[in-house]
Amino acid sequence: MCESPMSSTSKQTPPKTGHARFARHSSRRKTPDTAKLPHLITQVQASFDVPQDSLVRLTGFSRRSIAGWKAGRPSSEPAIRRFEELHRLQESLARVMKPAFIPQWLHTPNEAFDGLKPLEVIERGHIDRIWRMIFYLESGMPT
Numbered sequence: 001m002c003e004s005p006m007s008s009t010s011k012q013t014p015p016k017t018g019h020a021r022f023a024r025h026s027s028r029r030k031t032p033d034t035a036k037l038p039h040l041i042t043q044v045q046a047s048f049d050v051p052q053d054s055l056v057r058l059t060g061f062s063r064r065s066i067a068g069w070k071a072g073r074p075s076s077e078p079a080i081r082r083f084e085e086l087h088r089l090q091e092s093l094a095r096v097m098k099p100a101f102i103p104q105w106l107h108t109p110n111e112a113f114d115g116l117k118p119l120e121v122i123e124r125g126h127i128d129r130i131w132r133m134i135f136y137l138e139s140g141m142p143t
Contacts, residue, residue, distance in 0.1 A: 037075045040083045041066060047090045049103035057123045058086060089130065096137040 045055050056063050059082050069075045093102050106119045112133055113121045121129055 037080055037083065038070050038072055040080070040087060041070050044083055044086045044090065047087070047099070047102070048106060050106070054106075054119060057119060059083065060123075085127070089127070092131075092134045092138075096134055 041055075044058075045052070048054070048058070050058065052063055052066065055066060059066065059079075061079060061082070065075075065079070069079060090099075090102065093099075093105075097105065107117055109115050109117050113129060116124075118130060121127070
């Protein structure tokens with residue numbers, strides 16, 4: 001009599017789930033460079049010329065987290081990415097307006113953003129609207 005594949009005497013191997021493959025590649029992941037974050041936070045805050053309350057609104061991170069990162073505490077990759085994006089945003093804005101005007105622009109209601117202040121647009125998670133505005137201004141395309 002032939003044993004069925006599900007009989008108790010046959011050996012079954014568990015299905016491969018890919019976890020071993022994941023474990024092999026996880027060691028190759030780039031770890032965040034948390035050492036550069038304190039400088040990046042200071043740079044973003046200075047270039048936008050905003051108090052810490054506005055920096056909290058721009059990033060979505062708590063005041064306590066930002067203060068800790070400025071003091072050198074470990075941070076997360078999303079925090080580094082956010083501050084890098086804000087740094088790139090400031091550099092891009094400086095190409096389409098005078099850098100000294102950027103802080104005032106951030107706090108002024110803007111028709112292009114349905115009367116919202118650019119700071120509010122960023123705070124609501126619609127930073128793509130600002131990137132689109134920069135694209136149109138740099139390209140010379142009419143809106």
